[in-house]
Amino acid sequence: MSTPAPLTEGNLMWTPSAAFRDSSQIAAFMRWLRAERSLAFDDYDSLWQWSVTELEAFWDAVRAYFDVHFDTPATQVLDRHTMPGARWFEGATLNYVQQVFRHAGTSTGTARQRAAIRYAGEAQLLAEVSWDTLEAQVASLAHALRQMGVQRGDRVAGYLPNIPATIVAFLATASLGAVWSGCAPDMGQVAVIDRFRQIEPKVLIAVDGYRYGGKVYDRAPVVADLVATLSSLTDLVLVPQVGSNAAPPAGVRTHAWQEVLAHDVPLAIEPVPFDHPLWIVYSSGTTGMPKPIVHGHGGIVIEQLKLMAFHNNLGPDDVFHWYSSSGWIMWNAQVAGLLLGTTIALYDGNPAYPDAGVLWRFVDDAGVTMFGAGAAFFTNCMKAGIEPARIADVSRLRGLGSTGSPLPVEAYDWIYRHVREDIWLVPMSGGTDFAGSFVAGCPLLPVYSGEMQCRCLGARVEAFDDHGQPLLDAVGELVCTEPMPSMPLYLWGDTDGKRYRDSYFDTYPGVWRHGDWIKITRRGGAVIYGRSDATINRHGIRMGTSELYRVVEDLPEVLDSMVVDLEYLGRESYMPLFVVLREGLVLDDALRDTLRARIRDALSSRHVPNEIVQVPGVPRTLSGKKMEVPIKKLLLGHAPQGIANRDAMANPDTLDWYFDYAARFLAARQAESATA
Numbered sequence: 050m051s052t053p054a055p056l057t058e059g060n061l062m063w064t065p066s067a068a069f070r071d072s073s074q075i076a077a078f079m080r081w082l083r084a085e086r087s088l089a090f091d092d093y094d095s096l097w098q099w100s101v102t103e104l105e106a107f108w109d110a111v112r113a114y115f116d117v118h119f120d121t122p123a124t125q126v127l128d129r130h131t132m133p134g135a136r137w138f139e140g141a142t143l144n145y146v147q148q149v150f151r152h153a154g155t156s157t158g159t160a161r162q163r164a165a166i167r168y169a170g171e172a173q174l175l176a177e178v179s180w181d182t183l184e185a186q187v188a189s190l191a192h193a194l195r196q197m198g199v200q201r202g203d204r205v206a207g208y209l210p211n212i213p214a215t216i217v218a219f220l221a222t223a224s225l226g227a228v229w230s231g232c233a234p235d236m237g238q239v240a241v242i243d244r245f246r247q248i249e250p251k252v253l254i255a256v257d258g259y260r261y262g263g264k265v266y267d268r269a270p271v272v273a274d275l276v277a278t279l280s281s282l283t284d285l286v287l288v289p290q291v292g293s294n295a296a297p298p299a300g301v302r303t304h305a306w307q308e309v310l311a312h313d314v315p316l317a318i319e320p321v322p323f324d325h326p327l328w329i330v331y332s333s334g335t336t337g338m339p340k341p342i343v344h345g346h347g348g349i350v351i352e353q354l355k356l357m358a359f360h361n362n363l364g365p366d367d368v369f370h371w372y373s374s375s376g377w378i379m380w381n382a383q384v385a386g387l388l389l390g391t392t393i394a395l396y397d398g399n400p401a402y403p404d405a406g407v408l409w410r411f412v413d414d415a416g417v418t419m420f421g422a423g424a425a426f427f428t429n430c431m432k433a434g435i436e437p438a439r440i441a442d443v444s445r446l447r448g449l450g451s452t453g454s455p456l457p458v459e460a461y462d463w464i465y466r467h468v469r470e471d472i473w474l475v476p477m478s479g480g481t482d483f484a485g486s487f488v489a490g491c492p493l494l495p496v497y498s499g500e501m502q503c504r505c506l507g508a509r510v511e512a513f514d515d516h517g518q519p520l521l522d523a524v525g526e527l528v529c530t531e532p533m534p535s536m537p538l539y540l541w542g543d544t545d546g547k548r549y550r551d552s553y554f555d556t557y558p559g560v561w562r563h564g565d566w567i568k569i570t571r572r573g574g575a576v577i578y579g580r581s582d583a584t585i586n587r588h589g590i591r592m593g594t595s596e597l598y599r600v601v602e603d604l605p606e607v608l609d610s611m612v613v614d615l616e617y618l619g620r621e622s623y624m625p626l627f628v629v630l631r632e633g634l635v636l637d638d639a640l641r642d643t644l645r646a647r648i649r650d651a652l653s654s655r656h657v658p659n660e661i662v663q664v665p666g667v668p669r670t671l672s673g674k675k676m677e678v679p680i681k682k683l684l685l686g687h688a689p690q691g692i693a694n695r696d697a698m699a700n701p702d703t704l705d706w707y708f709d710y711a712a713r714f715l716a717a718r719q720a721e722s723a724t725a
Contacts, residue, residue: 201226237696258291269295323347421450
């Protein structure tokens with residue numbers, strides 16, 4: 050462990066011990082490759098290079114190493130190296146659920162009674178579900194779904210929070226070859242309807258309400274409206290959470306959760322083709338209709354085994370907790386721990402209630418060994434003065450993950466000072482779009498502040514310039530130049546594939562453009578600089594917004610911030626900075642001067658904002674991303690009605706302030722133009 054240097058990008062924060070490296074899942078894989086495939090690699094970089102140049106050999110090795118069971122074998126690993134359209138493991142049949150339960154008993158503990166799930170919540174003391182119980186519940190619900198008429202290819206929708214019932218519902222659906230799709234109950238009614246109406250589910254499994262931040266939210270009226278609106282529904286399964294006394298909605302057959310779990314039947318798993326749809330997930334949907342993204346059984350099994358084992362270092366003796374809403378792709382990643390026989394730990398509730406230490410205490414209570422959350426969680430803990438090692442036993446915690454937005458270097462420093470100085474910090478970046486990560490952690494490599502350790506195995510990630518040429522140690526568009534098994538099969542309802550192509554392949558034909566700015570460092574790591582479509586481009590100097598946020602939000606007075614760079618034809622750009630201050634503070638000239646000076650010193654005089662404005666909040670998507678692009682469009686004169694879908698936002702009430710500001714801002718600009 051080296052002593053952290055001053056807070057700058059690229060400081061060495063942690064180096065793995067020889068024991069940590071040798072005991073890692075990826076080291077075991079490298080030993081297996083040497084013994085079984087006569088392939089020897091000296092380091093991670095050489096392994097990565099092989100994985101992205103010999104795709105067929107790499108992905109077949111992943112399949113063989115994890116002993117992924119095919120009921121019928123594949124005729125080939127990959128038909129062609131083209132995107133979109135690559136087909137993986139044609140002819141193979143399998144099922145995601147089969148991979149889950151075939152590893153249920155591989156542990157040093159008591160096999161079938163070992164915990165599959167540990168869970169807690171605001172009104173739920175820590176409890177657990179054994180592998181035996183999980184399998185019995187999945188089998189019973191699958192039997193009930195069959196009795197409802199659910200067949201292969203039918204859609205089953207969940208309006209459920211992050212509780213064990215949601216995992217049971219997903220696994221039961223997948224075991225039939227039906228297609229799962231879920232939304233969290235804190236999502237707005239319109240957002241849920243926008244998603245589910247596109248996919249026409251046959252069955253809806255829903256809670257009557259949920260608890261968050263010490264409050265109870267009755268969702269019975271929303272469930273009734275969903276039933277009335279979704280004409281494809283034949284059945285509703287109600288999961289009690291808050292004890293609502295509302296009468297079941299009319300128009301469908303209604304089943305109680307206890308009823309569908311009462312069948313004593315064996316689990317019957319339906320083998321499906323490798324590319325059979327597993328689930329439908331959705332883009333953030335900040336404007337327009339959300340994209341319904343379809344992923345396949347085989348691609349998800351192969352990708353998530355690789356990601357969870359090699360890049361999160363999970364095995365059957367681990368306890369894995371990633372704090373997530375059930376509507377975020379990290380919920381799917383959390384469930385993927387089951388593919389390795391890992392115990393997964395769920396927490397349902399507000400991560401800051403009753404205080405910002407609640408998840409750290411849950412990590413202690415549940416015996417978590419790998420804990421992840423959105424980057425905002427860690428920065429909020431840091432600002433709240435939380436010292437996890439003082440309020441919880443974190444001695445069993447080996448790894449700490451972060452995603453959702455770039456983790457600032459100050460958070461690296463805080464983690465190594467206040468969590469554990471010898472912890473493996475694993476920031477990663479990927480997306481809902483392919484249900485995986487492009488850049489992540491590696492237990493063989495050191496950790497540097499502000500930097501993700503590596504490009505993931507099998508992910509040929511590059512930073513491209515405007516001409517499609519790769520860059521090194523310079524910021525460019527994050528692209529993937531070779532196909533991966535978990536890339537979308539298609540977008541639901543996109544019959545000619547146009548929406549799919551336009552979403553990912555419009556800029557560089559045949560190359561996946563992800564929409565982030567990335568820098569690949571000379572040591573093989575990666576730095577994410579935010580969304581490429583929300584870039585600051587001042588006087589020809591291009592910069593990701595996250596760089597400015599790091600400088601601004603380092604001030605203790607600033608809780609949150611957002612910047613947009615407004616570019617006008619034939620005129621200089623205009624860049625306002627919006628800041629959320631601590632309660633009771635007012636933005637005055639002295640604080641404005643401090644902010645400008647910090648930005649000038651840390652970045653450049655070019656990036657000093659034209660205006661600094663105090664705001665009540667920063668609009669964010671349900672997954673926590675700042676809505677820079679919609680606000681940018683608003684200030685460029687787009688109609689407020691088409692700017693954002695309030696029901697797809699975490700804090701829709703913030704929009705009204707920006708609508709009022711935009712009206713005044715645009716009127717002033719118009720007046721300036723008239724007198725110019």
